[in-house]
Amino acid sequence: MSILNYTFRKMKIARKIPAAISVFIILPLVIALVAMSSTDTINKNGQKIYDNYLISFVNLTDARKYLYEEFVLIKSHIISPDDKSMRHAEQQINKASFNFHQSLNKFEQTLDTGEETKLLYEFKTKLKVFEELAARIIVLSQKNQDIEAGRLANDEYRVIFDDMQINIEGMLHTNIVGAQNLYSNNQQHFQDSRSIIILVTTILITIGLFIGWLLIRTILEPLLNIQRHIANLTSSGDLLQQLEIEGKDEITELSEAFNKMIASLYHTQSKLIQAEKLTSLGSLVAGVSHEINTPLGISITMGSTIKDNFQKFSTLLKTGKVRRTDLERLDKEIFECLNILLPSLDKAVILIQSFKQVAVDQTSESRRTFLLSDVVEEVVNTLHHKIKNTDIKFEYLIDKDIEMDSYPGHLGQIITNLFNNAIIHGFDSTNSGVISISAKQNNSSVIIKFEDNGKGISKESISKVFDPFYTTRLGEGGSGLGLNIIFNIVVSLMGGKIKVDSELGKNTCFTLDFPLISPQRGNLHM
Incomplete structure (x- = not known):
């Protein structure tokens, strides 16, 4: 029977079915x-x-x-x-x-x-x-x-x-x-x-019965295996999974072609994620320039004011016409300038450190232990400039003691993409509203909710938002990959889950469920 099974597996389907008939x-x-x-x-x-x-x-x-x-x-x-x-x-x-x-x-x-x-x-x-x-x-x-x-x-x-x-x-x-x-x-x-x-x-x-069993083993079971594999890919988004290949029939050729297609998709996905990272870094650079410009401008202004005051005092000193009141005035003005200059420089240092950490996290894909509130705050600091001249508020409420062993760069990219998605789609027709991030620990996982009170998502679109290349802004610069990349990062790279709830004209809420300790990459198959 094993010999017949082996022989039947080696036969092409074009010969199996006529033989059975x-x-x-x-x-x-x-x-x-x-x-x-x-x-x-x-x-x-x-x-x-x-x-x-x-x-x-x-x-x-x-x-x-x-x-x-x-x-x-x-x-x-x-x-x-x-x-x-x-x-x-x-x-x-x-x-x-x-x-x-x-x-x-x-x-x-x-x-x-x-x-x-x-x-x-x-x-x-x-x-x-x-x-x-x-x-x-x-x-x-x-x-x-x-x-x-x-x-x-x-x-x-x-x-x-x-x-x-x-x-x-x-x-x-x-x-x-x-x-x-x-x-x-x-x-x-x-x-x-x-x-x-x-x-x-x-x-x-x-x-x-034996031929039926052979047909099931060599045709139906491989097809069901492909179906299950596709379902797993759909649910997990893990493109590293490969179909196990046996035999030399058309289904084997289909499986090999499918594996090649998935490998190609994985490389394409990697390139898209890399491109998305470069886009995020571009946004980060813009944020750095915009956010640091204000404290640096103030610092330069205060430095120039101190310089002018010292030049005036130096002139008086050279003429010997210095009075006690001049000295007191100089002391007062320099003290006032320093009170403005030093906090501005401190703010610039803090912003630079935040930007530096976000940049390192988003480019290195390194895994480390971090406080969720710190990472969210660092990312939020890089995004404020996008809503600075609008009435859109960005609020976040994160427990200070939620510690994660995961990938902060991926998390930052997720928050950035969701923020950009809210600005582009939720508030494309208005300049007012609220974007909020909240998180709470649930045993060995953390639930993060990213919510906006923008225009919402229609029932027809809500089941497709994570599909690749699905966009409601076709021809307007939308690629349809933003939320798909988020889905793949959440599920495949961080071992989490994501879902979306929305009511058209009222709000949209993305709920992310992450393990506090991300599984190893090899254990992400579901």
Whole structure:
């Protein structure tokens, strides 16, 4: 069976199916031929029973009847009172004799066994004597020698008649035994034929089940495996999973092509993620420039003011016209400038450190332990410039003690993409609203909600938002990959889950469920 299984696996489907169909056509034909042959034999035997035994039995029985009739008429001839009665008796005797010979000839034509032939030979020998005695008795009766005719009829004629009856009994018995034997043979043949048909049918069913099993193993199971693999890819988004390949048929070729396609998609996805990172870095650079510009501008202004004050004081000092009030004024102005300058420089340092950490996280894909609130705050700092001149508020409420062992760069990219998605799609027709981020720990996982009160998502679109290349801004710069990349990062790279709820015209909420400790990359298969 293993050899057949191996051979069947190596066959092309274009040969498997015709082979299976051929078996299911040929075997029923074999059963039909066996059944037809058996039926033909049974019919022949049945016809033989009718032709050879039933008819011969009837003919022999008729011959016996006419022989007895002739025997009785011979005796009645002896006691006939007149010539007219004798002639009538002789006519009846001749008629009985004719019918007897006719029936005996018909019987002789249906003889089938040597035993019957032997008995018939003995019967004919006695028949010759019987007919000679009958002729003598008729002659004696015609001469009115009734005593002599009666003696002959009751002695020799009676004895030969009884012997002939015994012969007929023997032939009838032989006939019945032959019919019974033929019937038994016919029944045995019927039983044998039925056993053969049952055996062939059982073999057909067994072969059919085996071929069905082979078809399931080599066609249906691989197709179901591909279906399950596609379902896993859909749910997990992990393009590193590969189909296991066995055999050399068209399904194997399909699996190999599918694996190549998935590998190509994985490389394309990696490039898209990299491109998305570069886009995020571009946005980060813009944010750095915009956010640091204000504290640096203030610092330069305050530095210039201090410089001007020192130049004025230096001029007074050189002329010797310095007064106590000038010194007090210089001290006061420098102190005021420093009170503005130093906080501005501190703010610039903090912003630079935040930008630096975000940049390192988003470009290195490194895994580390971090506080969720710190990462969110760092990312938020890089995004404020996008809503600075609008009435859109960016709020976040994160527990300070939520610690994660994961990929902060991926998390930052997710927040950035969701923020950009809200600005582009949720608030594309208004400059006011609220974007909020909240998070809470749930046992060994953290639930992050990213919500906006923008225009929402329609019911027709909400089931497609994570599909690649799906966009409502086709031709307006939308690629349809933003949320798909988020989905792949959440599921494939961070081992989490993501879902979206929305009510058109009111709000949109993305719920992300991350494990506090991300699984190793090799264990992300679901």
